[in-house]
Amino acid sequence: MPEPTEPAEPPSSRRPEHPHTATLKRLEQSSGKLAAAAIARMDEQLPWYRAMPPENRSWIGLVAQAGIAAFTEWFRHPETPQAISTDVFGTAPRELTRAITLRQTVEMVRTTIEVVETAIDEVAAPGDESVLREALLVYAREIAFATAQVYAQAAEARGAWDARLESLVVNAVLSGEADEGAVSRAAALGWNSPEHVAVVLGTAPDGDSELTVEAIRRAARHAKLQVLTGVLGNRLVVIAGGSNDPLRAAKSLIGPYAPGPVVAGPVVGDLLSATRSAQAAAAGLKACAAWPDAPRPVLADDLLPERAMAGDPAARQLLVEEIYRPLEAAGSALLETLSVYLEQATSLEGAARMLFVHPNTVRYRLRRVTDVTGWLPSDVRSAFTLRVALILGRLADGEPQH
CATH class of the missing domain: 3.30.70.2730 (Alpha-Beta Plaits)
Known part of the structure; x- marks a missing residue:
């Protein structure tokens, strides 16, 4: 009686053989050697790579190895969409995008691609050189797009973080909590x-x-x-x-x-x-x-009188300390002359009559007011500020002392 045989595998379930099996196998075997050659060339040709700390250099080496491994996998299944950025750059920490610039990353990728390209004749099986070269060309385009995407995402993340940080600083200053x-x-x-x-x-x-x-x-x-x-x-x-x-x-x-x-x-x-x-x-x-x-x-500071009327204690203090107190210290004649000129008289002559002095004396004292305070009594806006300062100064002097 014949021995039972296993049923044949349905043709639909058989995995199709890769059309360039020999080249794929040689590419897999050469990946480590190619990665080492890429790192050696970076060390030889890229001064910024030589100057980096060992930790960052090791991460870049891992990225180069991942790039070649991703190319091998991509060559194995060129019809399957793959997230190249995750396959290649996912091996390194996110901080690496701060350690090396976009230009340096492009140089790193270009060097790795050049190393693989120069080894095509050695890696490809006879007759597959043009196939492997064309595949590398397409992969180089994809890895370029992946590089741009990684740095764009990093820039967006930094921009969002910087915006939040800036908002915190501005809010701290505005709320009086700056430290x-x-x-x-x-x-x-x-x-x-x-x-x-x-x-x-x-x-x-x-x-x-x-x-x-x-x-x-x-x-x-x-x-x-x-x-x-x-x-x-x-x-x-x-x-x-x-x-x-x-x-x-x-x-x-x-x-x-x-x-x-x-x-x-x-x-x-x-x-x-x-x-x-x-x-x-x-x-x-x-x-x-x-x-x-x-x-x-x-x-x-040009809004001091309005601010004082609106209840701003800082404005009230400024008007008293920077206008009223200096006039008070300069002598009673200045305060009296300014008060009469602003509140009772409409002219130099009218103030002079009320003070029983010559108009030139009034003119001289008003100039002294400007020298002391920086405000010009004959200007309508300045006169308003000076008058509010006089009122606030008198109120301050009239407050009971505790």
Whole structure:
């Protein structure tokens, strides 16, 4: 009785034999040798590779080996779509994209491809040279696209992280919580600790906030300013460094702001002190409604009387300490003359009659007021500021002492 035989495997289940089996086998056997040759050539031709620490060089070596192994697998199944970026670059840590630049990665890939290309005549079975060369050409294109994708994804991730980091710094300055941690985060974003810093506040435009932030950065580059910026709620906040003129800085950055008031805080010495500038700018932005004809942009210090009336204690203190107290220290004649001129008289002659002095004496004393305070009594806007300062100074003097 004949022995039973196993049923033949259905033709549909048989795996088709690779059309270039000999070449594939030789390619598999040569992969280690090719990877070593690629690393040796990189060490010979690429100075940046020789200068790298051993850890990074070992990772690059693994990437080269993975690249050749991926080419072998791709040659085995050219019809099957594969994630080359995962096969090749997935062997190295994500930090490697920070350690080597895109240009250096391109040089690494080019060197590896060149090594494989020069070995084609040795690796390919007789008659398969053109097939292997064509396969390598297509694979080189795919690996180029994969390289671009890896760096594009890394750039997007860094951009998103940098945006979050920048938002944290801007929010810390605006909320008064800036500390050394905020300074460190700003340094990581490229902030070089300029000597002059001012905060500019205004309304953010509708639409994509990322486009607004990028427009601010373009304007800052043109004006040669350092900036940290972000959209917080409906406010566009810019921390500008590198100019001791906050009004000039605000004018150079005003383009991306939405219509409405834009206020520049006073210049401070560093990022930790920028909270004071931000608070002054925020108080000025709130008080702008009381001065409809305010210029755009406007300095927060030009809004001192409106800020004081809106309840800003810093503005009240500034008006008293920088106007009233210096006049008080300069002598009672200046305070009396300024008070009569602003509150009771409408001219130099009228003030002179009320004070029983010559008009030239009044003129001289008013010039002294300008020298002491920096404000011109004959100017309508300055006169308003001086008058508010006098009122606040008297109120301060009239408060009971505890």
